[in-house]
Amino acid sequence: MTQAYSVAPIGFMRSCFKEKFAIPRQPQLAPAARGVLELIAPFDQGDAVQGLEQVSHVWLLFLFHQALEATPRLKVRPPRLGGNQSMGVFATRATHRPNGIGQSVVKLDKVEPGRLWLSGIDLLEGTPVLDIKPYVPYADIIADARNSMAAAAPARVPVQWEDAALIQAQEHALRLDEPLTELIEQCLAQDPRPAYQTPTPERVYGAQFWDLDVRWHYPQSGLIRVLEVVPAAS
Numbered sequence: 292m293t294q295a296y297s298v299a300p301i302g303f304m305r306s307c308f309k310e311k312f313a314i315p316r317q318p319q320l321a322p323a324a325r326g327v328l329e330l331i332a333p334f335d336q337g338d339a340v341q342g343l344e345q346v347s348h349v350w351l352l353f354l355f356h357q358a359l360e361a362t363p364r365l366k367v368r369p370p371r372l373g374g375n376q377s378m379g380v381f382a383t384r385a386t387h388r389p390n391g392i393g394q395s396v397v398k399l400d401k402v403e404p405g406r407l408w409l410s411g412i413d414l415l416e417g418t419p420v421l422d423i424k425p426y427v428p429y430a431d432i433i434a435d436a437r438n439s440m441a442a443a444a445p446a447r448v449p450v451q452w453e454d455a456a457l458i459q460a461q462e463h464a465l466r467l468d469e470p471l472t473e474l475i476e477q478c479l480a481q482d483p484r485p486a487y488q489t490p491t492p493e494r495v496y497g498a499q500f501w502d503l504d505v506r507w508h509y510p511q512s513g514l515i516r517v518l519e520v521v522p523a524a525s
């Protein structure tokens with residue numbers, strides 16, 4: 292039998308994203324997506340992060356803890372390809388994968404003993420983080436890299452606001468001291484709706500950001516309008 296190795300988290304994410312739906316498919320697509328990585332003992336001491344203030348971005352290696360599966364899949368259907376084309380799991384960044392390990396390059400905004408303040412994240416609240424590594428531009432930037440399946444960032448859908456929803460968002464942004472309107476616009480512009488759904492204007496979608504429920508609809512194809520930003524139910 293193949294030898295198994297065990298890993299243990301070095302910390303957990305506190306994230307603006309409280310559910311999987313509406314999280315961008317990659318980091319950096321929503322620069323206003325912020326969170327704090329809370330390190331646990333013994334890594335919560337200053338020694339473990341000494342020198343990290345010299346670094347602008349870090350790689351996070353983490354567990355897709357809400358997508359772990361006992362039986363590994365060989366093929367997956369990436370949402371990026373509309374969900375109806377299957378690909379080898381190793382050709383994709385799918386969350387369902389052997390060992391359930393994710394990796395994201397995120398911006399490091401502030402370092403404190405036991406805490407990293409991050410932005411541009413695509414990690415869910417409570418995500419167990421396995422390791423942190425500094426981004427090394429000379430090694431990590433590959434000028435002639437190619438990926439024909441994901442050649443460019445997904446096209447952005449225009450996002451409009453109901454007047455009342457924009458006021459709600461601005462008020463909550465002040466309360467939270469977070470770039471909330473930007474976060475909502477950047478995430479909804481990715482069009483979180485599953486590709487196979489053709490939404491009628493009556494159909495209302497919703498997702499939680501921070502402690503808020505955000506609801507939106509598609510008044511016409513290719514256009515999103517934010518309807519309300521209200522305190523989350525629970």
Ligand code: SAM
Pocket residue numbers: 311312313314315316317318354355356357358384385386392393394395396413414415417418419
């Ligand atoms: N950048 C990472 C990578 O390439 O490994 C993640 C890519 S994955 C396609 C991005 C999606 O992972 C997000 O849209 C979100 O829904 C999902 N996700 C984020 N954190 C998760 C977690 N802890 N458990 C399960 N799914 C998660």
